[in-house]
Amino acid sequence: MQNKLCWQGAWLRGKGFTVNCPGGHEGCTANLPVHAPLSEYDMAKSIGTELALQNVLIKYATTDGDGRSAAGIEDSLKILHPMCSVERLADPSHLAATQFRHCYNAKFSDEMFPGKTRLDKGKVKKILSQDVKARCSLIMTTCTLFENHCGNTEEMRKCLPKVLESTIRCYDGDCSKSKCRSHSVVCPGGITNNWWNRSMYLASNKVDSLNMNENNKSILSEILKIRISEAALEKNKFQTNTQKCEAINRSLSVSLPKNVNYGRNAMGRLSSTILRSNGGIKNATEQKAKLLGAPLSPKTRYSLRQTTLYRITAIVNKQDIQMQAIAIHPPFALILV
Ligand SMILES: [Zn+2]
Ligand SMILES: [Zn+2]
Structure with a gap:
């Protein structure tokens, strides 16, 4: 653990002694100088060193977008094993949050969203951002595309361009021309049964069309590519999080x-x-x-066991509810889960 705090050192300095932490006096609790940054890179490096000493080599590390932990692990492993390299994989939840942020802050034209005031249009933009996030999760991570191809990334890679194209066309409002039924994975096409009517965000907020021009379509395409692209698939090939x-x-x-x-x-x-x-x-x-x-005492042990049992029962009940939800409404519950 990285620790900069040392009460004893602070007390001694207050009394006029010149002591430096870490290690400047007996019983120092700090192991970092006060001005040193707390870095994920250094922390990963120390974990990597421990593993390298036990001859455990790491090939893939799944991290969030902002840290440099994977580089830290690689640098520490390379000291003992020069040929070792660590590939960084992306976490789908962080990637989804990034996609939502990009969509919410994207510069779509004003006429794209229905509504009279700027506030109304802003609300629809937020709904669209949530919908894009949920739809991509359903396509890429939850199960659908993986299940269709039994996790074979080569096969998935081949159909990604068609999925992307039909998704953009579906948002453009044309489910029949975009061949939603065969390519979009999540929209069955048709008039009453398409994504617009089935999505928990679009349908419940009564959003039924978007007026997209070519520029808007290319912005939406870039946003979808954050998760529906070969690079995103490569970063998420083992479905780790x-x-x-x-x-x-x-x-x-x-x-x-x-x-x-x-x-x-x-x-x-x-x-x-x-x-x-x-x-x-x-x-x-x-x-x-x-x-x-x-x-x-036996009485305390009994009541502690009851607490543990209660917690386990609560978890099982929650799972039951989720399973039932999946059985009733497949696409929506999967987004919720
Ligand atoms: Zn100290
Ligand atoms: Zn569609």
Whole structure:
């Protein structure tokens, strides 16, 4: 863990002693100078070094768009294994968020969206951005294109240009000419059963047409290419994502909130959370109490077990609801999930 805080050093400096952290005095808790940046690159480098020493080589690393973690891992592995290279894969959730932002900030012409005022048009633009994001997720990541070709990326690559073209035409309002049924993957075409009527964003907000000129179409095409293109497919070929990292991040922020500085016991709180995430509340509490020399009473153990059971039941029930939703409305529930 990278730590810049040292209460003891600060106290000594306040008393007039000249001490430098890290390492300038006994019991220093800091391991970084105060002005050093906290970098993902350095963190990935130290993880990479640990793995390289155990002869574990990494070929693919899935990261969010802004970090340089993959480069950090590669640089550390190259010290011991010069031929090793790490390929960075993209996380679909971050890519989807980027696509939404691009679409929402794109400079489409004013006459493209229905509505009388600028506010009305802005609302439709937001709806379109959400719809584009959901539609691309459905095509690329959720299941459809992968299922149709059993995950064969060569086959998928061949049909991507047709999917892109028919998607743009579908947004232009022409489902029959764009051959939605055979190429668009998610729009069955037709008059009552097309994407415009089935989409949870467009249909529920009663958006039924867009007045696109050539310029708007090319902007939309660039936005769709963020996810429907060979480059995007290559970055997402194993369908990997960083959801588990985000979940761990969320559970760590419960015991280590950003607005509180735990200069002395941050490492302890971190280890405690890791123990709880790995073993569950019951096992973690039991283990900690036992090591402290105060084993839990049978009554406390029973109530802890009940808490764990309740949590598991809640998760199972939630999954049941999602499964039922998929069974009733396939395209919409998949977007929701
Ligand atoms: Zn110190
Ligand atoms: Zn269509």
